[in-house]
Amino acid sequence: MNRLLPGLLLATTAAAASADSLAVADAWVRATPPGATTGAAYLSITNHGPAADRLIGVRSDAAREVEVHTTINEGGVMKMIRLDTLTVASGETATLEPGGRHLMFMGLRKPFAPGDTITVTLIFEQAGRIELEIPVLDARTKPQ
DSSP, X not given: OTTHHHHHHHHHHHHHHHHHTEEEEEEEEEOOOXXXXXEEEEXXXXXXXXXXXXXXXXXXXXXXXXXXXXXXXXTTEEEEEEEXXXXXXXXXXXXXXXXXXXXXXXXXXXXXXXXXXXXXXXXXXXXXXXXXXXXXXXXXSOOO
């Protein structure tokens, strides 16, 4: 029993340190027109920790489903594809921005209006859950 306890403490400490090592910045949600059923959010995730972590899920009450997507050019046609995970390497920043990787909200409960905030939970493999309140901005407005 005494040999097991130090290992459990080490695992708990490592998980807690990982949660503190991720920083989310520049988060914003694009406002949608009336009747829209999809929307997008953008942000950056910086990993200050000693090991890579992976974003493995996203949840929000604002939509039926939220996925991480990327945009690719396939034969001159822009396409969005779902990413199962998003790895953020140690010392690196993963940027989700218009025209590239982004959070895709599907089945919106209501349109995203400028001035609103959307609650989003990012789920990481090591760090666990990070809850954010993200402002909705008009697409023509630069994020602060």
